[in-house]
Amino acid sequence: MQKALPILNHIIREVQSARSLALCLIVATQGSTPQGPGAMMVVNSDSSIVGTIGGGCVEADIRRKAFFLVQSGGSDLVKIKLNHESAADNGLICGGSIEVAVMTLSESSFLQPFHGAVENLESGIPAELPVRVENNSQLIEYRLCIEPEPTLLIVGAGHISQELADLALKLEFKVTVIDNRSDFACDSRFPAPIETRAGDIVDELKKTIIDFSTYIVIVTRGHKHDYVALEAVIDSNARYIGMIGSRRKVHLIFKQLEESGTQAELLKKVHAPIGLPINAVTTCEIAFSIAAQLIQVRRASKVDVIQGPFDVLS
Template identity: 45%
Template sequence: MLELFEDIATRLEAGETVALCTVVGARGSTPQNIGAKMIVCHNGRTIGTLGGGCVEAETRKTTLEAMTAGGDQTLTFKLNHDHGWDDGMICGGQLDVHVQIFRDRHAAARFRALAAEVRSGGRAFFEIPEAGFREEIAPPPTLIIAGGGHVAKALATVAANLDFRITVIDDRGDFVSAERFPAASSRIVGPIDLELSKQPIDDRTFIVIVTRGHKHDEQALAAVVRSPARYIGMIGSRKKVQTVLESIERRGVPREMLARVHAPIGLDIGAFTVEEIAVSIAAEMIAVRRGTSTDAVRAMRVASKES
């Protein structure tokens, strides 16, 4: 979302007219949630999505007309035979899309300031008073990857497209290079457990432990298991995981605290290759991020094996 705001600012600073289309209301079953956004440029190009299909096409058409002879407005779409039949999107719900037209540099400054505030770790609000819309914009969640090996590299590539701010830690400099992790905002070389203990960890932090050996995994887990991280996952076979958890429990870490560790890491989707393992880890992080029970997904996998 911050990229959308910065893109609007850049275009306004270049003298372009830009429209921002925001879903401000959603009732029933809809292809997008409240807050979804799409930019419409003066040349008809769109960035972002409102869910595709007729809704998006008609919003674009109406917005382009408003950019030349009109102004801000709210469009209401009833997702029935009128909007959605051709796309197979007869959801039965209703979607309200507010269209804002921006033409001046003052608006560019506001979007720049909002994005800068959030990127610096703060929180800001995006408001459309005339639509009764107010949205809190929080910093993207942080993903700390302990280890710079093959799985870490593949995971960073996937996570970069999921709006995670990525930090990679390894005690081998060659394994945390910008060439290996171009999407990482922070690449740290040093003892993994020590560097992990220095990181600011809160309930928007996801930690993935994929070091080169169970000794390093154990040290890394011990450094973060008491933290308020939203997600902690550790790679390894069930036997290795059990050995590591028992060792940490002997250090005095309560069993209930260890129970929140996702290990073996990732959803059981039958992953085999490094890239597939990265996808399974990312899928589990998404489930936690969105508040979906990973137990239910695991149960579905077990049921499919037994059927």
């Protein structure tokens, strides 16, 4: 699913500026489709769009229907079967069907759920957004469940970190790089939107909010720094902790941590040696193996992005 925050903020800005729009949300799919439930597109009052529900002639058809609703008001549940022609237009071999809830928004009074969702997501809390449409003269509600944007915390600002930070941005992570060397953790090596923080590694980690949407990659320049970084985060609520190093180095660090009082059970959640086993050699390949493991963990637990439909009592 594409980033939700920019789309939600766009909706709020447009409606507050007295410009009507339509939110188009895929609420159900069957078979092979270019986008799954939760994909969003906004059709503005000038017919321009923000976001995507898959492109091609299917998206164009939804866009036309949504633009009509923007002008006339109302809502609709649009059901489209992907035939050979529409699938080919997307460059894909799809033979499924999609249902798209199209809800128009024209008044600021409609925006309370959107403000609430934005506030939650900006605080790292999952959000739920109700989307109401009319279907066969009955008002129904779907609920879009949105996970907060994941944060990748990279400890160490070396060459692997540079490669990984770039990849993580493409994978829609917020990225922060920490190092105790100011000439490494700097904007010239990690340009915006990557955040860099130079300082004592443990102090910087203690200042960081770490929750279930946080992924931590430890790739410092040495055994000592890896040890203190892992010790600082081992009992955190991070969704992922990975540490670079040979099996021998990992064993030594784990042994030191256990001797200093860390429970062996906590160490089982650490991905070390880090990355998927793809025989990576170069810094770029190692970064790819780590990024692949982040994806694997992130997508391991499937959450129902769309709940409903529920009847809305009048």
